[in-house]
Amino acid sequence: MKVTQGTFSFLPDLTDKEIRAQVEYALAQGWAISVEYTDDPHPRNYYWEMWGNPMFDLRDAAGAMTEVADCRKAHPQTYIRVNAFDSSRGFETTRLSFIVNRPANEPGFALKRQEVGGRQIQYTIESYAAQKPEGQRYE
Amino acid sequence: MAKWARRNDMILHLHRAGHGTYTRQKTHGVSFRVIAKWMRMAGVDHIHAGTVVGKLEGDPNVIKGIYSTCRDTVTKQNLEQGVFFDQDWAGLRKVMPVASGGIHAGQMHQLLTYLGEDVVLQFGGGTIGHPQGIQAGATANRVALEVMVKARNEGRDIWNEGPQILADAAKWCSPLRAALDTWKDVTFDYASTDTADFVPTPTSA
Amino acid sequence: MNTQTTPSTANGQSVDLSALLADSRVNEVLEELDAELIGLKPVKARIRDIAALLLVERARKQLGLIAGSPSLHMSFTGNPGTGKTTVALRMAQILHRLGYVRKGHLVAVTRDDLVGQYIGHTAPKTKEILKKAMGGVLFIDEAYYLYRPENERDYGQEAIEILLQVMENQRDDLVVIVAGYKDRMDTFFRSNPGLSSRIAHHLDFPDYARDELEQIAAKMLEQMQYRLSDSGRDALQEYIPLRMAQPHFANARSIRNALDRARLRQASRLFVHRGEPLSRDQLMTIEGEDLRASRIFADGK
Numbered sequence: 355m356k357v358t359q360g361t362f363s364f365l366p367d368l369t370d371k372e373i374r375a376q377v378e379y380a381l382a383q384g385w386a387i388s389v390e391y392t393d394d395p396h397p398r399n400y401y402w403e404m405w406g407n408p409m410f411d412l413r414d415a416a417g418a419m420t421e422v423a424d425c426r427k428a429h430p431q432t433y434i435r436v437n438a439f440d441s442s443r444g445f446e447t448t449r450l451s452f453i454v455n456r457p458a459n460e461p462g463f464a465l466k467r468q469e470v471g472g473r474q475i476q477y478t479i480e481s482y483a484a485q486k487p488e489g490q491r492y493e
Numbered sequence: 494m495a496k497w498a499r500r501n502d503m504i505l506h507l508h509r510a511g512h513g514t515y516t517r518q519k520t521h522g523v524s525f526r527v528i529a530k531w532m533r534m535a536g537v538d539h540i541h542a543g544t545v546v547g548k549l550e551g552d553p554n555v556i557k558g559i560y561s562t563c564r565d566t567v568t569k570q571n572l573e574q575g576v577f578f579d580q581d582w583a584g585l586r587k588v589m590p591v592a593s594g595g596i597h598a599g600q601m602h603q604l605l606t607y608l609g610e611d612v613v614l615q616f617g618g619g620t621i622g623h624p625q626g627i628q629a630g631a632t633a634n635r636v637a638l639e640v641m642v643k644a645r646n647e648g649r650d651i652w653n654e655g656p657q658i659l660a661d662a663a664k665w666c667s668p669l670r671a672a673l674d675t676w677k678d679v680t681f682d683y684a685s686t687d688t689a690d691f692v693p694t695p696t697s698a
Numbered sequence: 699m700n701t702q703t704t705p706s707t708a709n710g711q712s713v714d715l716s717a718l719l720a721d722s723r724v725n726e727v728l729e730e731l732d733a734e735l736i737g738l739k740p741v742k743a744r745i746r747d748i749a750a751l752l753l754v755e756r757a758r759k760q761l762g763l764i765a766g767s768p769s770l771h772m773s774f775t776g777n778p779g780t781g782k783t784t785v786a787l788r789m790a791q792i793l794h795r796l797g798y799v800r801k802g803h804l805v806a807v808t809r810d811d812l813v814g815q816y817i818g819h820t821a822p823k824t825k826e827i828l829k830k831a832m833g834g835v836l837f838i839d840e841a842y843y844l845y846r847p848e849n850e851r852d853y854g855q856e857a858i859e860i861l862l863q864v865m866e867n868q869r870d871d872l873v874v875i876v877a878g879y880k881d882r883m884d885t886f887f888r889s890n891p892g893l894s895s896r897i898a899h900h901l902d903f904p905d906y907a908r909d910e911l912e913q914i915a916a917k918m919l920e921q922m923q924y925r926l927s928d929s930g931r932d933a934l935q936e937y938i939p940l941r942m943a944q945p946h947f948a949n950a951r952s953i954r955n956a957l958d959r960a961r962l963r964q965a966s967r968l969f970v971h972r973g974e975p976l977s978r979d980q981l982m983t984i985e986g987e988d989l990r991a992s993r994i995f996a997d998g999k
Contacts, residue, residue: 376643416872
C-alpha cells in the first residue's frame with residue numbers, strides 16, 4: 355500500500371528532474387530546503403530523522419539534489435522527504451513537503467480496536483512495518 | 494466560542510449560510526470583508542470566503558479582498574478589491590479561508606489561480622457525486638490539486654494549460670477521468686451583484 | 699528569455715557565431731571588464747579566449763559535434779590587489795551567460811570557511827560551502843593554505859579531497875577558481891597533482907605599472923566623487939613609486955588605502971576651519987598636503 359503523505363503523494367513518484375523543479379520553485383520563493391528520512395510511516399510521525407542540517411542560502415537545486423542522492427545511498431529502504439521552510443513573518447513554517455524515496459515494499463497498516471468503557475471501541479492504526487525494530491523494518 | 498474551541502481541541506469553522514441577505518445589499522447591511530476582519534480578530538479558524546467559480550456568486554476582485562483580509566500580514570490599499578486603507582495585521586493569527594459550493598476537479602486551475610494554495614477547498618457534491626463512489630471522488634480531487642500545484646511550481650501557465658494538464662493526469666488516473674466526464678459541462682458564469690463599491694476609471698491603455 | 703538562435707542551426711547545416719555571441723550578451727560583460735579594470739591586458743586576452751572557446755563549444759553542440767563538457771576550473775595567480783576577485787565576479791557572469799553555470803553567483807571563501815576545528819567538522823563545512831556555490835562559481839582565495847605539509851593530520855587535506863571529488867563529478871554544477879600568490883600556488887599545485895590536473899585555465903595577473911596605478915587612483919577618486927588639486931596630483935605621482943618600493947605593496951588595494959587615508963586627512967584639515975563655510979569644491983578636493991603627510995614621504999627622506 356502506497357503511503358500518501360505530503361504533497362504530490364497521489365501522483366506517480368517524482369523523477370529527479372521533477373524533484374529538482376520543485377526545489378527550484380522553493381528556492382525562488384526564498385525557502386530553506388531540508389532532507390529527512392524515517393522508517394516509521396505512521397501519519398502522526400511528524401519528526402523524521404534529519405539528514406544533515408537544513409540548507410539555507412542555497413542558490414541552486416544541485417546542492418539539495420546531492421543530499422537527496424546521498425541520503426538515498428545511505429538509507430535506500432526508508433521514506434525520504436524534502437521540506438521547504440518559509441521563514442517569513444506570518445508563516446515561519448514548512449510550506450512544501452514531499453516524499454522523494456520510499457521502500458520497495460510498503461506493507462500498509464493494521465486497524466486496531468480497543469474496547470474501552472461501556473461498549474465503546476477506540477480505533478487506531480499501526481504500520482505492519484513498525485512491528486519490527488527500527489532499522490530492520492524494510493529489509 | 495474561539496476560546497472554548499481552543500480549550501477543547503476543536504477547530505472553529507465558520508459557515509456563512511444566509512449571509513447574502515445582509516452582505517450584498519447596497520442599501521443596508523455589512524460587507525463580508527468587514528465580517529471576515531471581525532471574525533479574524535475574534536479567533537475563528539476557518540471562514541467561508543467565496544470561490545469565484547462555484548455555484549455561489551462571487552466577483553474575483555471582491556473575493557480577493559476577502560481572502561487578503563483573512564491571510565495577509567500586511568494588506569495594502571486596493572480600491573478595486575474593496576480594501577479602502579492599509580492594514581497591518583501585526584501578530585494577529587490568520588484565518589484559513591474556505592472555498593465551497595459547486596466546485597469540482599475540472600476547475601482546479603481556476604481555483605488555484607484565484608485562491609492560491611492556502612485555502613480549504615471543500616468539494617461536497619464534487620466528491621460524493623462521483624460515479625465510482627466517495628473514495629474515488631476524493632482521489633480525483635486530490636490528484637487534480639496535486640498535478641495543478643506541481644505544474645504551477647514547474648512554471649507552467651496553468652490558467653491556459655489547466656484543462657490539458659488535467660486531461661493528461663486523467664490518462665493514468667481513472668477516478669479523475671470519471672470526474673472530468675461527469676462535471677465537464679458544469680460551470681457557473683454570471684455577473685455578481687457583490688461589488689466593491691468602487692468603479693475604476695478605465696484608462697486608455 | 700533568450701530567443702532561440704538562427705533557424706539555420708535547426709537543420710544542422712550551419713551556425714552563426716556572431717548571432718550566438720549577441721544572443722548570449724557576453725560582449726556586454728567583456729566590455730564592462732575592459733572599462734572597469736585598468737591594464738591586465740594578458741588576463742583580458744585569456745578571458746576572451748576562454749569565452750570564444752565556450753562559445754564555439756556551444757556552437758559545436760548545436761550541430762551535434764562532440765562537445766564534452768569542458769573543464770572550467772581555473773587558477774588565478776598574482777599579487778594582492780591585482781583584481782583577481784573582481785575578474786572572478788565577471789567570470790561568473792560570463793559563464794552564466796554562456797550557459798555553463800546555471801545561476802552565476804560567486805561565493806568567495808578562504809581556508810577558514812572550508813576547514814573545521816576538530817575531527818568530523820571539516821566535511822560538513824566544506825560540503826555546505828560547495829552546496830551554496832552550486833549553480834555558480836566558488837572562489838577560494840589563498841588556496842595554498844588548505845595544504846599544510848608540516849602537519850600531516852591537518853584537516854585541510856580532507857577539504858581538498860572533497861573539493862576534488864565535486865570538481866570532478868559535478869562539473870555541471872559548479873566552477874572552482876583557486877587564487878593566490880604565483881609562487882605559493884605553484885608549490886601548492888606541485889604537492890597536489892590531483893588538483894592541478896583538474897584545473898584547465900591558469901591566469902596570471904601581472905602587477906600594475908606605475909601609470910596604470912595612476913589611472914586606477916583617478917578612477918577610484920572619480921567613483922568616490924573626489925578630485926586631486928594640481929599639488930595633489932604631483933604628490934600622488936611621487937607617492938606611487940615610493941609606495942611600490944615598500945614591502946607589502948598590494949597594488950590597487952594599497953592605492954585605495956592611501957586614498958582612504960588622504961580622505962581622512964582632508965577631513966581633519968577641513969574640520970580645523972569649521973567656522974568658515976565650505977564650498978562643494980573644497981569638499982571634493984584632495985590637496986598635496988593630504989597625501990604628503992603620509993609616512994612614506996617621511997621614510998623617503
